[in-house]
Amino acid sequence: MSESFFEKEDNVKQYFEMTADYDGRWFLEQFKRFIPAGSQCLELGIGPGKDLDNIRQTYEVTGSDYSFIFAELYKRSHPEVKIKVLDAVTIKIKTTFDCIYTNKVLHHLPVAELEQSIKRQTEILNENGLVLHTFWKGTGQENYEGMLFHYYETDEVKALFEKQFNIVHISTYKEFKEDDSILVVAQKK
Numbered sequence: 459m460s461e462s463f464f465e466k467e468d469n470v471k472q473y474f475e476m477t478a479d480y481d482g483r484w485f486l487e488q489f490k491r492f493i494p495a496g497s498q499c500l501e502l503g504i505g506p507g508k509d510l511d512n513i514r515q516t517y518e519v520t521g522s523d524y525s526f527i528f529a530e531l532y533k534r535s536h537p538e539v540k541i542k543v544l545d546a547v548t549i550k551i552k553t554t555f556d557c558i559y560t561n562k563v564l565h566h567l568p569v570a571e572l573e574q575s576i577k578r579q580t581e582i583l584n585e586n587g588l589v590l591h592t593f594w595k596g597t598g599q600e601n602y603e604g605m606l607f608h609y610y611e612t613d614e615v616k617a618l619f620e621k622q623f624n625i626v627h628i629s630t631y632k633e634f635k636e637d638d639s640i641l642v643v644a645q646k647k
């Protein structure tokens with residue numbers, strides 16, 4: 459299998475530089491609004507780990523990424539934090555969680571794999587467990603050097619989760635431009 463985008467060291471380095479100004483404050487505020495403090499959480503796709511840095515102040519978090527490079531870099535600088543190499547599609551972990559979250563990760567999965575991921579998330583969520591995810595809003599998809607960007611409309615995100623989850627909250631927000639993103643919070647049925 460060929461290396462995926464974030465399994466290449468240069469791409470990881472470039473991503474760190476590109477996101478140096480991101481402070482994750484808005485994401486943390488939303489997180490605190492919907493997820494009870496002290497919850498056992500799993501983050502899929504930590505990247506440089508800014509959200510993980512913020513969220514682990516109030517929550518018990520296991521961080522993960524499918525990229526060994528991102529996982530290893532975070533682990534090296536934060537040996538006290540639980541870090542795993544996990545693919546968001548298969549999530550091969552035995553532990554269960556109160557909350558599974560991602561921030562701009564799941565748009566990298568083809569739709570069939572996203573459905574597989576959502577199903578797997580229900581399997582490793584405790585009773586009444588919550589998911590909190592963000593997506594890029596729009597239509598169609600793009601491929602950037604082998605990295606997929608699949609855009610979703612609010613109704614599509616709702617439909618993806620509705621079978622296995624009750625939607626607690628769904629709204630659009632601004633990452634760079636007005637309404638360019640979607641936040642969904644849902645509780646396992």
Ligand SMILES: C[S@@+](CC[C@H](N)C(=O)[O-])C[C@H]1O[C@@H](n2cnc3c(N)ncnc32)[C@H](O)[C@@H]1O
Nearest residue numbers: 464503504505506507508509524545546561566
């Ligand atoms: C936008 S970054 C996440 C940034 C992160 N929220 C932060 O605080 O910096 C997207 C991440 O998703 C990861 N990713 C992409 N596809 C994945 C998959 N199938 N499984 C797990 N992680 C994946 C990438 O390696 C990358 O680290």
